[in-house]
Amino acid sequence: MDYTKRKLTSTESFEENSKKSRNQLVNSLENLSNDLFYEIYDYLEGLDICVAFSNLNARFQQLITCSTNRYKIILNYSTTQKLFWNYSKEIKHQIYSISFQSPKTSINEFFPIDYSYNNLQSIFIEDIKKNQLISLLNHLRDLPCLFVLNINSNIK
Template identity: 40%
Template sequence: MSDSLKYMNQIKRQLSVDKSYDEEIIKLRNFDRKHKSITSIENLSNELFIEFFDYLDGCDIYEAFSTLNTRFQHLCSSVILKINLSSSCPTILQNKCCHIIFRNKHRIMSLFLSNILAVSTFFKFGTIDSSFNHLESLVLIGTQTDHVMGLLIKLTFLPCLYSLTIILNDEPPTLVGLYGIVFKLPFLKYYKISSKVDNKFVPFLLAINKEYSCITHLVIDHLCTLNQLIVILSYTPQLRRLSCEKLSESYPNTTRIVPIKLSY
Protein backbone atom coordinates (compact mmCIF):
# COMPACT_ATOMS: atom_id res chain seq x y z
CA MET A 1 0.00 0.00 0.00
CA SER A 2 1.39 3.37 -0.98
CA ASP A 3 2.12 6.06 1.57
CA SER A 4 -0.51 8.33 0.07
CA LEU A 5 -3.18 5.65 0.41
CA LYS A 6 -2.21 5.00 4.03
CA TYR A 7 -2.42 8.70 4.71
CA MET A 8 -5.89 8.90 3.17
CA ASN A 9 -7.12 6.02 5.33
CA GLN A 10 -5.78 7.72 8.44
CA ILE A 11 -7.61 10.89 7.49
CA LYS A 12 -10.86 8.94 7.01
CA ARG A 13 -10.51 7.23 10.37
CA GLN A 14 -9.81 10.54 12.05
CA LEU A 15 -12.82 12.13 10.39
CA SER A 16 -14.96 9.21 11.51
CA VAL A 17 -13.73 9.61 15.08
CA ASP A 18 -14.31 13.35 14.95
CA LYS A 19 -17.81 12.83 13.59
CA SER A 20 -18.65 10.36 16.35
CA TYR A 21 -17.28 12.78 18.90
CA ASP A 22 -19.37 15.62 17.48
CA GLU A 23 -22.47 13.44 17.52
CA GLU A 24 -21.88 12.59 21.17
CA ILE A 25 -21.46 16.26 22.00
CA ILE A 26 -24.76 17.05 20.28
CA LYS A 27 -26.50 14.25 22.18
CA LEU A 28 -25.14 15.53 25.48
CA ARG A 29 -26.25 19.06 24.67
CA ASN A 30 -29.74 17.86 23.74
CA PHE A 31 -29.92 15.82 26.93
CA ASP A 32 -28.84 18.84 28.91
CA ARG A 33 -31.53 20.98 27.29
CA LYS A 34 -34.21 18.37 28.00
CA HIS A 35 -32.99 17.98 31.55
CA LYS A 36 -33.21 21.71 32.10
CA SER A 37 -36.72 21.86 30.63
CA ILE A 38 -37.91 19.16 33.02
CA THR A 39 -36.57 20.92 36.09
CA SER A 40 -37.85 24.37 35.12
CA ILE A 41 -41.57 24.89 35.71
CA GLU A 42 -41.57 27.86 33.36
CA ASN A 43 -40.82 25.59 30.40
CA LEU A 44 -43.85 23.34 30.90
CA SER A 45 -46.63 23.87 28.39
CA ASN A 46 -49.97 25.47 29.19
CA GLU A 47 -51.64 22.18 28.31
CA LEU A 48 -49.74 20.42 31.10
CA PHE A 49 -50.67 23.09 33.62
CA ILE A 50 -54.32 22.75 32.66
CA GLU A 51 -54.02 19.00 33.31
CA PHE A 52 -52.41 19.69 36.70
CA PHE A 53 -55.07 22.23 37.62
CA ASP A 54 -57.77 19.63 37.04
CA TYR A 55 -56.58 17.89 40.24
CA LEU A 56 -56.43 21.05 42.36
CA ASP A 57 -59.01 23.11 44.18
CA GLY A 58 -59.87 26.29 42.29
CA CYS A 59 -59.10 28.58 45.23
CA ASP A 60 -55.71 26.91 45.71
CA ILE A 61 -54.92 27.46 42.03
CA TYR A 62 -55.58 31.18 42.34
CA GLU A 63 -53.68 31.59 45.58
CA ALA A 64 -50.62 29.69 44.31
CA PHE A 65 -50.33 30.80 40.67
CA SER A 66 -52.32 33.93 39.83
CA THR A 67 -49.71 36.40 41.14
CA LEU A 68 -46.58 34.72 39.73
CA ASN A 69 -46.47 36.50 36.37
CA THR A 70 -48.61 37.58 33.43
CA ARG A 71 -48.61 34.12 31.87
CA PHE A 72 -50.00 32.40 34.97
CA GLN A 73 -52.42 35.23 35.61
CA HIS A 74 -53.87 34.72 32.14
CA LEU A 75 -53.85 30.93 32.58
CA CYS A 76 -55.69 31.12 35.91
CA SER A 77 -58.32 33.36 34.37
CA SER A 78 -59.09 30.89 31.58
CA VAL A 79 -59.43 27.48 33.30
CA ILE A 80 -62.62 25.88 34.62
CA LEU A 81 -62.62 25.75 38.43
CA LYS A 82 -63.63 23.12 40.97
CA ILE A 83 -64.27 24.73 44.35
CA ASN A 84 -64.20 22.93 47.70
CA LEU A 85 -64.99 25.40 50.46
CA SER A 86 -64.04 23.54 53.62
CA SER A 87 -62.15 25.87 55.95
CA SER A 88 -63.32 26.44 59.52
CA CYS A 89 -61.85 29.96 59.61
CA PRO A 90 -64.42 32.72 58.86
CA THR A 91 -61.76 35.12 57.51
CA ILE A 92 -60.38 32.56 55.06
CA LEU A 93 -63.88 31.64 53.89
CA GLN A 94 -64.80 35.30 53.40
CA ASN A 95 -61.66 36.01 51.37
CA LYS A 96 -62.24 33.00 49.13
CA CYS A 97 -65.88 33.90 48.57
CA CYS A 98 -65.34 37.59 47.88
CA HIS A 99 -62.01 37.55 46.03
CA ILE A 100 -62.15 34.27 44.09
CA ILE A 101 -65.54 32.56 43.90
CA PHE A 102 -67.88 35.48 43.21
CA ARG A 103 -65.39 37.04 40.79
CA ASN A 104 -65.25 33.84 38.75
CA LYS A 105 -68.83 32.58 38.90
CA HIS A 106 -68.98 31.93 35.16
CA ARG A 107 -66.00 29.52 35.30
CA ILE A 108 -66.97 27.32 38.26
CA MET A 109 -67.83 23.75 37.28
CA SER A 110 -68.36 22.26 40.75
CA LEU A 111 -69.08 23.84 44.11
CA PHE A 112 -68.71 21.88 47.36
CA LEU A 113 -69.77 23.71 50.54
CA SER A 114 -68.64 21.14 53.06
CA ASN A 115 -69.80 22.45 56.43
CA ILE A 116 -72.33 24.73 58.11
CA LEU A 117 -69.90 27.65 58.34
CA ALA A 118 -68.95 27.37 54.67
CA VAL A 119 -72.62 27.36 53.65
CA SER A 120 -73.57 30.34 55.83
CA THR A 121 -70.51 32.37 54.78
CA PHE A 122 -71.09 31.71 51.09
CA PHE A 123 -74.72 32.84 51.17
CA LYS A 124 -73.88 35.80 53.40
CA PHE A 125 -71.86 37.38 50.59
CA GLY A 126 -73.78 36.13 47.56
CA THR A 127 -75.95 33.43 46.06
CA ILE A 128 -76.11 30.99 43.16
CA ASP A 129 -77.88 32.42 40.14
CA SER A 130 -77.83 32.21 36.35
CA SER A 131 -74.31 33.71 36.22
CA PHE A 132 -73.00 30.31 37.40
CA ASN A 133 -73.62 29.14 33.85
CA HIS A 134 -70.96 26.38 33.90
CA LEU A 135 -71.97 24.86 37.23
CA GLU A 136 -72.48 21.11 36.86
CA SER A 137 -72.28 19.86 40.45
CA LEU A 138 -73.47 21.43 43.71
CA VAL A 139 -73.07 20.00 47.23
CA LEU A 140 -74.59 21.73 50.27
CA ILE A 141 -73.76 20.20 53.65
CA GLY A 142 -75.42 21.63 56.74
CA THR A 143 -77.95 23.95 55.17
CA GLN A 144 -81.44 25.03 56.29
CA THR A 145 -84.63 23.98 54.50
CA ASP A 146 -85.98 27.52 54.10
CA HIS A 147 -82.69 28.63 52.59
CA VAL A 148 -82.66 25.73 50.15
CA MET A 149 -86.22 26.36 49.00
CA GLY A 150 -85.35 29.87 47.84
CA LEU A 151 -82.14 28.68 46.21
CA LEU A 152 -83.74 25.83 44.25
CA ILE A 153 -85.93 28.23 42.30
CA LYS A 154 -82.78 29.99 41.06
CA LEU A 155 -81.17 26.66 40.13
CA THR A 156 -83.87 26.04 37.53
CA PHE A 157 -82.15 28.67 35.35
CA LEU A 158 -78.77 26.89 35.30
CA PRO A 159 -78.11 25.33 31.87
CA CYS A 160 -75.96 22.36 32.94
CA LEU A 161 -76.58 21.46 36.60
CA TYR A 162 -76.38 17.66 36.50
CA SER A 163 -75.67 16.76 40.13
CA LEU A 164 -77.19 18.07 43.37
CA THR A 165 -76.55 16.93 46.95
CA ILE A 166 -78.39 18.49 49.89
CA ILE A 167 -77.64 17.56 53.51
CA LEU A 168 -80.13 19.40 55.71
CA ASN A 169 -79.15 20.60 59.16
CA ASP A 170 -82.67 21.14 60.47
CA GLU A 171 -85.80 19.02 60.81
CA PRO A 172 -88.38 20.38 58.35
CA PRO A 173 -92.06 19.51 58.85
CA THR A 174 -92.22 18.18 55.30
CA LEU A 175 -90.01 17.70 52.25
CA VAL A 176 -92.81 17.85 49.69
CA GLY A 177 -92.03 21.39 48.51
CA LEU A 178 -88.35 20.61 48.18
CA TYR A 179 -88.99 17.54 46.04
CA GLY A 180 -91.47 19.46 43.92
CA ILE A 181 -88.90 22.08 42.92
CA VAL A 182 -86.04 19.60 42.47
CA PHE A 183 -88.11 17.59 39.99
CA LYS A 184 -88.39 20.75 37.88
CA LEU A 185 -84.62 21.16 37.46
CA PRO A 186 -84.35 20.56 33.72
CA PHE A 187 -80.94 18.83 33.46
CA LEU A 188 -80.54 17.11 36.83
CA LYS A 189 -79.28 13.50 36.64
CA TYR A 190 -78.08 12.84 40.20
CA TYR A 191 -79.90 13.90 43.35
CA LYS A 192 -79.16 13.08 46.99
CA ILE A 193 -81.27 14.40 49.86
CA SER A 194 -80.43 13.74 53.51
CA SER A 195 -82.49 14.91 56.47
CA LYS A 196 -83.17 14.08 60.10
CA VAL A 197 -86.89 14.44 59.48
CA ASP A 198 -88.78 11.62 61.17
CA ASN A 199 -92.30 13.00 61.18
CA LYS A 200 -95.07 12.45 58.71
CA PHE A 201 -93.88 13.30 55.22
CA VAL A 202 -97.18 13.95 53.41
CA PRO A 203 -96.91 12.61 49.86
CA PHE A 204 -97.83 14.78 46.93
CA LEU A 205 -99.89 13.56 44.00
CA LEU A 206 -98.71 11.01 41.48
CA ALA A 207 -97.05 12.57 38.48
CA ILE A 208 -98.99 13.16 35.30
CA ASN A 209 -97.74 13.75 31.76
CA LYS A 210 -95.03 16.42 31.28
CA GLU A 211 -94.17 16.48 34.99
CA TYR A 212 -91.37 13.95 34.75
CA SER A 213 -87.85 14.53 36.02
CA CYS A 214 -84.63 13.62 34.16
CA ILE A 215 -83.06 12.12 37.31
CA THR A 216 -81.34 8.77 36.71
CA HIS A 217 -79.65 8.31 40.12
CA LEU A 218 -81.58 9.06 43.31
CA VAL A 219 -80.35 8.74 46.91
CA ILE A 220 -83.01 9.19 49.62
CA ASP A 221 -81.52 9.47 53.10
CA HIS A 222 -84.53 10.31 55.24
CA LEU A 223 -87.53 8.46 56.63
CA CYS A 224 -89.74 7.44 53.73
CA THR A 225 -92.69 5.08 53.52
CA LEU A 226 -93.35 2.72 50.65
CA ASN A 227 -96.32 4.78 49.46
CA GLN A 228 -94.21 7.94 49.49
CA LEU A 229 -91.46 6.20 47.56
CA ILE A 230 -93.94 5.08 44.91
CA VAL A 231 -95.11 8.67 44.49
CA ILE A 232 -91.51 9.89 44.17
CA LEU A 233 -90.76 7.21 41.58
CA SER A 234 -93.74 8.31 39.51
CA TYR A 235 -91.79 11.52 38.80
CA THR A 236 -88.57 9.74 37.81
CA PRO A 237 -89.31 7.28 34.97
CA GLN A 238 -85.69 7.46 33.73
CA LEU A 239 -84.32 6.24 37.06
CA ARG A 240 -81.53 3.64 36.82
CA ARG A 241 -80.12 3.68 40.35
CA LEU A 242 -82.01 4.09 43.62
CA SER A 243 -80.87 4.11 47.23
CA CYS A 244 -83.43 4.50 50.02
CA GLU A 245 -81.69 4.40 53.38
CA LYS A 246 -84.68 4.62 55.75
CA LEU A 247 -87.62 2.93 54.07
CA SER A 248 -90.48 2.14 56.45
CA GLU A 249 -93.96 0.71 56.28
CA SER A 250 -96.83 2.97 55.33
CA TYR A 251 -98.57 4.96 58.03
CA PRO A 252 -101.81 3.50 59.43
CA ASN A 253 -105.06 4.44 57.70
CA THR A 254 -103.35 5.49 54.46
CA THR A 255 -104.51 4.39 51.05
CA ARG A 256 -102.37 1.80 49.35
CA ILE A 257 -100.88 3.07 46.08
CA VAL A 258 -100.52 0.68 43.17
CA PRO A 259 -96.82 0.26 42.24
CA ILE A 260 -95.68 1.81 38.97
CA LYS A 261 -93.38 0.46 36.28
CA LEU A 262 -90.12 2.24 35.49
CA SER A 263 -89.01 2.58 31.89
CA TYR A 264 -85.34 1.76 32.63
Protein backbone atom coordinates in the same frame (compact mmCIF):
# COMPACT_ATOMS: atom_id res chain seq x y z
CA MET B 1 -6.30 42.61 46.30
CA ASP B 2 -8.39 44.76 48.50
CA TYR B 3 -8.46 43.18 51.95
CA THR B 4 -10.90 45.76 53.27
CA LYS B 5 -13.83 43.90 51.74
CA ARG B 6 -15.41 41.61 54.26
CA LYS B 7 -15.85 37.97 53.49
CA LEU B 8 -19.32 36.50 53.19
CA THR B 9 -20.39 34.67 56.28
CA SER B 10 -21.84 31.22 55.89
CA THR B 11 -25.42 32.49 56.42
CA GLU B 12 -24.99 35.25 53.85
CA SER B 13 -23.54 32.73 51.43
CA PHE B 14 -26.45 30.38 52.10
CA GLU B 15 -28.97 33.20 51.51
CA GLU B 16 -27.26 34.14 48.27
CA ASN B 17 -27.31 30.54 47.05
CA SER B 18 -30.92 30.19 48.14
CA LYS B 19 -31.85 33.28 46.11
CA LYS B 20 -30.11 31.88 43.04
CA SER B 21 -31.93 28.57 43.46
CA ARG B 22 -35.29 30.32 43.68
CA ASN B 23 -34.58 32.31 40.53
CA GLN B 24 -33.57 29.13 38.70
CA LEU B 25 -36.75 27.41 39.91
CA VAL B 26 -38.93 30.25 38.63
CA ASN B 27 -37.13 30.15 35.30
CA SER B 28 -37.61 26.38 35.17
CA LEU B 29 -41.33 26.70 35.96
CA GLU B 30 -41.77 29.23 33.19
CA ASN B 31 -40.21 26.79 30.72
CA LEU B 32 -42.85 24.13 31.41
CA SER B 33 -45.68 23.79 28.92
CA ASN B 34 -49.19 25.09 29.50
CA ASP B 35 -50.55 21.57 29.06
CA LEU B 36 -48.57 20.38 32.06
CA PHE B 37 -50.12 23.11 34.21
CA TYR B 38 -53.59 22.19 32.97
CA GLU B 39 -52.90 18.62 34.08
CA ILE B 40 -51.73 19.85 37.48
CA TYR B 41 -54.86 22.01 37.80
CA ASP B 42 -57.02 18.91 37.33
CA TYR B 43 -55.77 17.61 40.68
CA LEU B 44 -56.24 20.84 42.63
CA GLU B 45 -59.22 22.67 44.05
CA GLY B 46 -60.15 25.88 42.21
CA LEU B 47 -59.49 28.41 44.97
CA ASP B 48 -56.14 26.77 45.75
CA ILE B 49 -55.14 27.21 42.10
CA CYS B 50 -56.11 30.88 42.19
CA VAL B 51 -54.28 31.55 45.45
CA ALA B 52 -51.13 29.72 44.35
CA PHE B 53 -50.80 30.93 40.77
CA SER B 54 -52.77 34.14 40.28
CA ASN B 55 -50.20 36.79 41.12
CA LEU B 56 -47.05 35.15 39.81
CA ASN B 57 -46.98 36.74 36.38
CA ALA B 58 -49.17 37.46 33.35
CA ARG B 59 -48.72 33.98 31.91
CA PHE B 60 -50.08 32.22 34.99
CA GLN B 61 -52.90 34.73 35.29
CA GLN B 62 -53.87 33.96 31.71
CA LEU B 63 -53.68 30.21 32.38
CA ILE B 64 -56.12 30.57 35.28
CA THR B 65 -58.66 32.59 33.36
CA CYS B 66 -58.35 30.56 30.14
CA SER B 67 -61.91 29.68 29.19
CA THR B 68 -61.11 26.00 28.64
CA ASN B 69 -60.27 25.43 32.32
CA ARG B 70 -63.03 24.14 34.57
CA TYR B 71 -62.83 24.43 38.34
CA LYS B 72 -64.30 22.61 41.28
CA ILE B 73 -64.70 24.75 44.37
CA ILE B 74 -64.87 23.39 47.91
CA LEU B 75 -66.18 25.81 50.51
CA ASN B 76 -65.65 24.61 54.07
CA TYR B 77 -65.32 26.05 57.55
CA SER B 78 -61.87 27.47 56.77
CA THR B 79 -62.83 29.22 53.52
CA THR B 80 -63.55 32.88 54.03
CA GLN B 81 -66.16 34.79 52.11
CA LYS B 82 -63.51 37.35 51.12
CA LEU B 83 -61.28 34.64 49.63
CA PHE B 84 -64.16 33.23 47.62
CA TRP B 85 -65.28 36.64 46.35
CA ASN B 86 -61.74 37.75 45.44
CA TYR B 87 -61.16 34.83 43.13
CA SER B 88 -64.58 33.63 42.03
CA LYS B 89 -65.45 36.79 40.11
CA GLU B 90 -62.64 36.03 37.64
CA ILE B 91 -63.56 32.38 37.15
CA LYS B 92 -67.37 32.32 37.65
CA HIS B 93 -68.00 31.09 34.13
CA GLN B 94 -65.41 28.31 34.60
CA ILE B 95 -66.78 26.78 37.82
CA TYR B 96 -68.41 23.43 37.14
CA SER B 97 -68.83 22.15 40.71
CA ILE B 98 -69.29 23.70 44.13
CA SER B 99 -69.26 21.79 47.39
CA PHE B 100 -70.44 23.41 50.64
CA GLN B 101 -68.95 21.52 53.55
CA SER B 102 -70.16 23.31 56.69
CA PRO B 103 -69.24 26.86 55.67
CA LYS B 104 -69.02 29.57 58.35
CA THR B 105 -71.82 31.67 56.94
CA SER B 106 -75.10 31.13 55.17
CA ILE B 107 -74.81 29.60 51.71
CA ASN B 108 -76.96 32.36 50.25
CA GLU B 109 -74.63 35.05 51.62
CA PHE B 110 -71.53 33.15 50.62
CA PHE B 111 -72.65 32.22 47.17
CA PRO B 112 -75.46 34.26 45.62
CA ILE B 113 -76.65 32.13 42.73
CA ASP B 114 -77.19 33.91 39.47
CA TYR B 115 -76.89 33.30 35.75
CA SER B 116 -73.18 34.21 35.69
CA TYR B 117 -72.39 30.70 36.96
CA ASN B 118 -73.50 29.49 33.56
CA ASN B 119 -71.33 26.33 33.55
CA LEU B 120 -72.15 25.16 37.06
CA GLN B 121 -73.18 21.53 36.72
CA SER B 122 -73.18 20.21 40.28
CA ILE B 123 -73.81 21.47 43.80
CA PHE B 124 -73.06 19.39 46.89
CA ILE B 125 -74.34 20.69 50.24
CA GLU B 126 -73.85 19.43 53.78
CA ASP B 127 -75.68 20.76 56.84
CA ILE B 128 -78.08 23.34 55.46
CA LYS B 129 -80.88 24.97 57.42
CA LYS B 130 -84.45 24.73 56.18
CA ASN B 131 -84.86 28.45 55.37
CA GLN B 132 -81.54 28.45 53.47
CA LEU B 133 -82.57 25.39 51.51
CA ILE B 134 -85.87 26.93 50.41
CA SER B 135 -84.12 30.10 49.31
CA LEU B 136 -81.46 28.09 47.48
CA LEU B 137 -84.02 25.99 45.64
CA ASN B 138 -85.77 29.15 44.42
CA HIS B 139 -82.56 30.34 42.77
CA LEU B 140 -81.55 27.11 41.06
CA ARG B 141 -83.59 27.92 37.96
CA ASP B 142 -80.96 30.56 37.13
CA LEU B 143 -78.38 27.83 36.51
CA PRO B 144 -78.83 26.52 32.95
CA CYS B 145 -76.35 23.60 33.17
CA LEU B 146 -77.12 22.31 36.67
CA PHE B 147 -77.93 18.62 36.62
CA VAL B 148 -76.64 17.34 39.99
CA LEU B 149 -77.91 18.61 43.33
CA ASN B 150 -76.81 16.57 46.33
CA ILE B 151 -78.06 17.71 49.75
CA ASN B 152 -77.20 16.05 53.06
CA SER B 153 -79.08 17.65 55.92
CA ASN B 154 -80.46 17.02 59.38
CA ILE B 155 -83.72 18.84 58.61
CA LYS B 156 -86.64 17.18 60.34
